[in-house]
Amino acid sequence: MAMRKILVDETNRELCEHGTVGFPMTVNHDDLWAFEGKSVPIHWHNDLEISLPREGEAIYQVYRKSYTVRPGDVLLLNRNVPHSCHSPNNSHARYSTFLTRPDFICGEYGSDVERRCFRPFLQNSAVPCILLTSESSCTRTVIQKLNETEALFDQKTLCYELKIKGLLCEIFGMILCEHQNDLAKFVPANQLELERLEQMLNYLNTHFESIISLQELADQVHLSREVCCRMDIILGFCVRNHSGIGLHDTDIDFFRPIVFQKRTAPLTYYASMRLFFFIICVQSKPGTYLI
Secondary structure (H helix, E strand, O other), X not given: OOOXXXXXXXXXXXOOOOOOOOOOEEEEEEEHHHEHHHOEEEEEOOOEEEEEEEXXXXXXXXXXXXXXXXXXXXXXXXXXXXXXXXXXXXXXXEEEEEEEOHHHHHOOOOOHHHHHHHHHHHOOOOOOEEEEOOOOXXXXXXXXXXXXXXXXXXXXXXXXXXXXXXXXXXXXXXXXXXXXXXXXXXXXXXXXHHHHHHHHHHHHHHOOOOOOOHHHHHHOOOOOHHHHHHHHHHHHHHHHHHHOOOOOOOOOOOOOEEEEOOEEEEXXXXXXXXXXXXXXXXXXXXXXXXX
C-alpha cells in the first residue's frame, strides 16, 4: 500500500485542494502510520483545520510551540499557519481531520459574521491555534457535533451539505465564544493587513520588471489569491486615510510626497502599485476583480 505524502511548493504551501469549489470542506480519516516517515511534514494552507484524535497521542508543532493532543481533545488550527504532526516514539495515532474554507462558514469578507465573529481569530497572529482539552466546558459538545459532521460527510444523505454547514457554524460559535478573552488580545486587523500589504508592495517594487503571477504574490504573505485581490482595496483605503486624498481624485499633485505607515514616498509609487495589482488580478482570474 502506497504511503501518503503531503505535496507542498517551495513555501511549504500544501498543493492539494480540500473539498470542491461547490462544497469547500472535507473530512479525512488520518493515520500517522499511513504517511511517509509516520509523520506529517510542515505545511500550511488557506483552510481552517480541526483535528479530532481517535487513538493514541499526536504532537502538533505549530510555529515554535508543541501541542500534545489525545482522545478527548480538539485542536483548531488557524489558516495560513505552518504546522506538522508526529507521534511520541512513532506510536500509533489515528485522528479525524476537518478542513473548511473560512468563507464557507463566515460568508463574504466584510460581512458582520466575518468581521465580528471570525476576524478576531482569522487575523490574529497571537492565536495560531486553539486547543480544547477534556477540561474545557464545551469540549464534549464540540466532539459530539464533530462526530455528527463526520457521519453526515461519510453517508452523504439528502441535504448533508446544509446540515454540515449548520453544524460547523455551531462548532465554531462554541469554540470562539469559549476563547473570546484570548481573541480580544489581538493585533488590529488593519495593522496586520498593512504589514502584509507592505510586504507585497516591497516584493512588487523589487521585481517590477519581472512577470509576477497573483499566486506568487499571494505566497509572499501566505494568503489566497482571492484575499490578495482584495488587498488593493485596502491599499486605496490606506492612501486616502493617510494622505487625506483619494487615488481617483482629479486635482492631485501626484509628485508630492505622502506619508504612509511613517514612510514618505511619492503618490505615484502607490498609484503605480495599484495599477500593478489591477493588471495582475485581471490577468490571473478575469472577472473577480471589483473596485
